[in-house]
Amino acid sequence: MKARDKVIVVTGGGNGIGREIVLNLLEKGASVAAVDVNEEGLKETVKLAGDQQDRVSIHVVDITDRDAVGALPGEVINHHGQVDGIINNAGIIQPFINVNDLDYEKIDLVMDVNFNGTLYMTKSFLPYFLERPEAHITNVSSMGGFLPVPGQTIYGASKAAVKLLTEGLHSELKDTNVNVTVVFPGGVGTNIMKNSGAEGTRESKNDEGKAHKLLSPKEAAEIIIDGMEKDEYRVLAGKDSKMMDRLYRLVPKRAAKMIADRLG
Known part of the structure; x- marks a missing residue:
């Protein structure tokens, strides 16, 4: 689905x-409903949109709140x-510790944000997508969704659930106007550790690009949107994701x- 003249919802915006x-x-001519729990972050995104900000709406929503998410399609359409598409990008990681040492509160939070949040957004918007001439659902999983990463086992489980949810949706919707894409980013240079409250924990020897160049958020975004516009089934974002996908198979x-x- 081409982005131009479409209205697309983006979580973690x-x-x-x-x-x-x-x-x-916005550069491609779409209108965007940007969703996040961080209102200041959303306002900064709008500011960065410059003369295109009239095509952005911001929605301060906790995607783990099913009722709030259920009200979102109406707000976007109003x-x-x-509304023509959604990119479920919002997600958090866990502290880099083993399952044995991870408390249930953090486990529940990671599963709620990464899986339940994606599920709530998808189910809330899907009935409206089915009424459009064409529509698209893009769900961001992770390289950790197909490859085990010690110290990120619960995060990986949540992203593996996103993977299978998305692939199942693709099969269920194959004879409809709704296309579905799952994305597997590798290493991306973002503040996800800080934003997830996982700072000060064990880090990979590859962190900060020491052993491989991390994708920039801009590069990752370009790959994700290109996959949506080409109606790709699965998108591997980054050389590390592509390499490990082949090796793991x-x-x-x-x-x-x-x-x-x-990880030592």
């Missing part, structure tokens, strides 16, 4: 990849007159060991 997705969509145990060894 107040920072990082989400902000860059909003700005890229503002823009229609061929020799999964070796690929898992490689990641574990990098």
